[in-house]
Amino acid sequence: MRTLCASTLIGEFFVIGFAGLVAMQTTELSPAVVWGVSGTVMLVSLLLCGMLSRPGAVPVGWMLQIGLIAAGFVVPVMFFLGVLFGGLWWASVHFGRKVDEAKARFAAQADAAAAPGPDTV
Numbered sequence: 001m002r003t004l005c006a007s008t009l010i011g012e013f014f015v016i017g018f019a020g021l022v023a024m025q026t027t028e029l030s031p032a033v034v035w036g037v038s039g040t041v042m043l044v045s046l047l048l049c050g051m052l053s054r055p056g057a058v059p060v061g062w063m064l065q066i067g068l069i070a071a072g073f074v075v076p077v078m079f080f081l082g083v084l085f086g087g088l089w090w091a092s093v094h095f096g097r098k099v100d101e102a103k104a105r106f107a108a109q110a111d112a113a114a115a116p117g118p119d120t121v
Helices: 002-026 031-050 057-073 077-114
Strands: none
Touching: 002 031, 002 057, 002 077, 031 057, 057 077
8 A cells, every 4th residue: 555655645746846836826925835835745745655654644645635626726727636636545545455455365375375284294
């Protein structure tokens, strides 16, 4: 799960940066405000990559997705990109968990096959 989720978060890092550039050109917000918010959210996405194995990281990721969608009120294309990345986040979490479960099952089967049985001496 970590690999898929981290890939999504890295993609979001770049999208947030580009959205900050667009916001500087199309809104009346000061560059300090734009980069204060964009930079903070970019930092959160990077830090979250390293914290994906900890409890609570996935809900923080969901909050990030909601924030990306809400950024559409400043940069309208972020409504679309936020929904797109929200779908990617869902797929990363959903299918990443399935892959983790399958890996655990295969490891258990391999351990059971490698363990000596009662017939071997």
